Amino acid sequence: MDQFVINLIFVGASFALYIGIAIWARAGSTSDFYAASRGVNPIVNGAATAADWMSAASFISMAGLIAFVGYGNSTFLMGWTGGYVLLALLLAPYLRKFGRFTVPDFIGDRFYSKTARIVAVISLLVMSITYVIGQMTGAGVAFSRFLEVDNLTGLIIAAAVVFAYAVLGGMKGITYTQLAQYCVLITAYTIPAVFISLQLTGNPLPQLGLFSTHTESGLPLLAKLDEVLVELGFHDYTGLHEPQTTFNMVLFTLSLMIGTAGLPHVIIRFFTVPKVADARKSAGWALVFIALLYTVAPAVGAMARLNIITTIYPDGTQEQPISYDERPDWMETWERTGLLAFEDKNNDGLIQYYNEANPPAMAAERGWEGNEMVTFNQDILVLANPEIAQLPGWVIGLIAAGGLAAALSTAAGLLLAISSAISHDLLKRTFAPGISEKQELLYARISMAFAIVLATYLGANPPGFAAQVVALAFGLAASSLFPAIMMGIFSKTMNSSGAIVGMIVGLGSTVLYIFTYLGFFFIPGTNLLPNTQDAWIMGISPLSFGAVGAVLNFAAAYITLKLTGPAPEEIQELVESIRVPRGASGAVDH
Amino acid sequence: MSEKKSTDDYWKANIRIITISMVIWALVSFGFGIVFRPLLSGIPIGGTDLGFWFAQQGSILTFIVLIFYYTWYMNRLDREYGVDEE
Structure with missing residues (x-):
C-alpha cells in the first residue's frame, strides 16, 4: 500500500477517535467546561497532563536537541521533569483545595485584588498565546510532511478538529481526547525506539540500551559515540562544552523547572481531580507518563x-x-x-x-x-x-498520528487556559459579574473559538520570533505566576500590593533582559547588547533569566509587604484553610 | 485551641517533608547531574560516568520516587492530624 494512504488511514482514524470523544463528552455546565466537573480519575488525569505538557517540540525535536549537543542539553530533561516535583509539593494540592477554575482566579481571590487578577491574566495570555503558535506551526508541518497537503490546509484541518472537541467539550472533552492522544503519541514514539535499541545494542529497552554495549563495535554505546564524533572533529557527546557552562546549566535547568510549574495550562489540569490527595498522586502519574518519553528521547538521540x-x-x-x-x-x-x-x-x-x-x-x-x-x-x-530502522510503513503512519497528537493535545490545553481566563476572569469576575452561568458558558465557547482562529492565523503567519517564544513563555511563567502562587500559599501575610509589585518586577525584569539581548519583540537588530556570553550580566544567558526574575519577584514582594503591612485577617484564615485537605470536596460546586 | 495547635503542627510537619524532598530534588539534578559531576567522574556507568546518568535518567527516576513518597507520607499525615478528606 502507498505510504500516503497508510498515513492518511492512521491520521484519519485518530481524528475520528478525537471527534467521537468530543460528541460523547459534551460540556453542559461551566464546571464541566472549565474543570470536567472535578470528576477525573487521578491516573487518567496524569496521562492527560502528560499529553497536555508534551508538545510538538517534545515529540519531534527533543531527541535531536539532545543528540546534537549531548550532555549540555540534559538541562531540558531535568528542567522539564523537575518542575513536576515543584507542582506536586508546592502548588497542585493547595490550588485544588482552593477549588477555583483558573490560575488568575486563585491570584485574584487570594490577593483580594482585581489588579492582581488582571496582571495574572495578561501574563497568562502572553505566555499561552506565544506557546500555542508553536503548536499550530508544528501541526501544520506534520500535516504537510506526512499527508502531502500544503501547510495552510493542514493547519486548517488541525484547527477544525481542535475546534470540534475543545469548543464542544471544554475541559471534559479535552481531558479524554488528551488521554487518547497520549496513547497514540507514546506508542508512536516507543516502537521505533525499541527497534533502534535492539539493532544497536540488542537491548529492547532504550533506557538500558543507552548505557549498554554497542553490538557492532563491542564498545559501550556512549564511548563509541564519543570516539566517532571526536574523530570527525565534533566535540564528544558526554562532556561539557562551550558555550554551555556549569553556571548556565544550573540556572537554565532551574528556570525550566520553575517555568514548568508556573504554566497555567498545566496547572489547570489539577483542578479536574476529585480530591487534594488525588492532585498529589496525579502529579506523580503525570511524571511517570512523561518519563516514558523523556527517558527514551536521550536514547533515541544518541542512537540515531x-x-x-x-x-x-x-x-x-x-x-x-x-x-x-x-x-x-x-x-x-x-x-x-x-x-x-x-x-x-x-x-x-x-x-x-x-x-x-x-x-x-x-x-x-x-x-x-x-x-x-x-x-x-x-x-x-x-x-x-x-x-x-527499516520498520514497516504503518510505523511511519503512527509517527504522523503521534506528532499531530502531541501538537493538538498541547494546543487544546493552551486554548482552554486562554478562553477560561477571558470568560471567567475578565468577564464573570471582573467586567461583567452579572452574567448567568449559561451566558458564561457561551462566552467561554466564543472566546475558545476566537482563540482558535487567532492561533490558526498566527500559526499560518508565524511572527519571526516563533523560535524564541518558548524561552519567553517559560521565562514569564517562572518570573510572574509561580512566585505569586507560591507566596499565596506559603506566606499567610503576603498582601495584594506585595503580589502585584512582585509580579510586575518579575515579569518586567525578565522581558527587559530577554529583549536587551534578543531584540525588542525579537525584531532582529533592535537588541541593545550583543547576545554573547561576554555581554551577559554576570554571564547569565537570557534564556536562563526566568529563575533570576523569580528571585526578583520574591524579593520585591517581601520588601513591599514590609512597607505596607500584612494581609487582612480573613485572608490569613483563607490561607489556613487552603493548607489542609479537609473540605475540598465541598468546593466542587462553588 | 487544641485543634488550632494541631493544624500548626500539621503544617510544620508538611514544611519539614517538603524541605527534605527539595534538598534531594536539588541534589540529584543540580548536584549529581551538574555541579558535582566532576567528583563522580570516577564512577563509570555504561561508557560514561554517574553524573551523566543522573543528568539524563537518574534525576528523572528520583523525581518520580519523590512525588510518590510525598503523596504516601502526606496521606498518612492527613489522617494522623484528622485533616484528610472523608
Whole structure:
C-alpha cells in the first residue's frame, strides 16, 4: 500500500477517535467546561497532563536537541521533569483545595485584588498565546510532511478538529481526547525506539540500551559515540562544552523547572481531580507518563546520531564513506523534504560528513573540501527513525498520528487556559459579574473559538520570533505566576500590593533582559547588547533569566509587604484553610 | 485551641517533608547531574560516568520516587492530624 494512504488511514482514524470523544463528552455546565466537573480519575488525569505538557517540540525535536549537543542539553530533561516535583509539593494540592477554575482566579481571590487578577491574566495570555503558535506551526508541518497537503490546509484541518472537541467539550472533552492522544503519541514514539535499541545494542529497552554495549563495535554505546564524533572533529557527546557552562546549566535547568510549574495550562489540569490527595498522586502519574518519553528521547538521540554516522562510514571513520549513489533509501526520501541535503564539494561521489569548523587532521590528507551533508535537521532523528530502522510503513503512519497528537493535545490545553481566563476572569469576575452561568458558558465557547482562529492565523503567519517564544513563555511563567502562587500559599501575610509589585518586577525584569539581548519583540537588530556570553550580566544567558526574575519577584514582594503591612485577617484564615485537605470536596460546586 | 495547635503542627510537619524532598530534588539534578559531576567522574556507568546518568535518567527516576513518597507520607499525615478528606 502507498505510504500516503497508510498515513492518511492512521491520521484519519485518530481524528475520528478525537471527534467521537468530543460528541460523547459534551460540556453542559461551566464546571464541566472549565474543570470536567472535578470528576477525573487521578491516573487518567496524569496521562492527560502528560499529553497536555508534551508538545510538538517534545515529540519531534527533543531527541535531536539532545543528540546534537549531548550532555549540555540534559538541562531540558531535568528542567522539564523537575518542575513536576515543584507542582506536586508546592502548588497542585493547595490550588485544588482552593477549588477555583483558573490560575488568575486563585491570584485574584487570594490577593483580594482585581489588579492582581488582571496582571495574572495578561501574563497568562502572553505566555499561552506565544506557546500555542508553536503548536499550530508544528501541526501544520506534520500535516504537510506526512499527508502531502500544503501547510495552510493542514493547519486548517488541525484547527477544525481542535475546534470540534475543545469548543464542544471544554475541559471534559479535552481531558479524554488528551488521554487518547497520549496513547497514540507514546506508542508512536516507543516502537521505533525499541527497534533502534535492539539493532544497536540488542537491548529492547532504550533506557538500558543507552548505557549498554554497542553490538557492532563491542564498545559501550556512549564511548563509541564519543570516539566517532571526536574523530570527525565534533566535540564528544558526554562532556561539557562551550558555550554551555556549569553556571548556565544550573540556572537554565532551574528556570525550566520553575517555568514548568508556573504554566497555567498545566496547572489547570489539577483542578479536574476529585480530591487534594488525588492532585498529589496525579502529579506523580503525570511524571511517570512523561518519563516514558523523556527517558527514551536521550536514547533515541544518541542512537540515531551514532547510527547515521556508522551508515555514512560503514567501515569506520578512517575508511571511505559511502557513495552518494549508494545512499540508503530513507536519505533519498528525506532529501525531498529539505531536512537533509548533500553537496559533493570535492566531486568524488562520496559523502564526507565531518565538522568543517574544526576539521580533523585526516580531512586535508584525504582531500576533503568541506562537510558534504550540508543540511542535517535535528527533527530527522525522530521523523526518519522508522525508515532508518527499516520498520514497516504503518510505523511511519503512527509517527504522523503521534506528532499531530502531541501538537493538538498541547494546543487544546493552551486554548482552554486562554478562553477560561477571558470568560471567567475578565468577564464573570471582573467586567461583567452579572452574567448567568449559561451566558458564561457561551462566552467561554466564543472566546475558545476566537482563540482558535487567532492561533490558526498566527500559526499560518508565524511572527519571526516563533523560535524564541518558548524561552519567553517559560521565562514569564517562572518570573510572574509561580512566585505569586507560591507566596499565596506559603506566606499567610503576603498582601495584594506585595503580589502585584512582585509580579510586575518579575515579569518586567525578565522581558527587559530577554529583549536587551534578543531584540525588542525579537525584531532582529533592535537588541541593545550583543547576545554573547561576554555581554551577559554576570554571564547569565537570557534564556536562563526566568529563575533570576523569580528571585526578583520574591524579593520585591517581601520588601513591599514590609512597607505596607500584612494581609487582612480573613485572608490569613483563607490561607489556613487552603493548607489542609479537609473540605475540598465541598468546593466542587462553588 | 487544641485543634488550632494541631493544624500548626500539621503544617510544620508538611514544611519539614517538603524541605527534605527539595534538598534531594536539588541534589540529584543540580548536584549529581551538574555541579558535582566532576567528583563522580570516577564512577563509570555504561561508557560514561554517574553524573551523566543522573543528568539524563537518574534525576528523572528520583523525581518520580519523590512525588510518590510525598503523596504516601502526606496521606498518612492527613489522617494522623484528622485533616484528610472523608
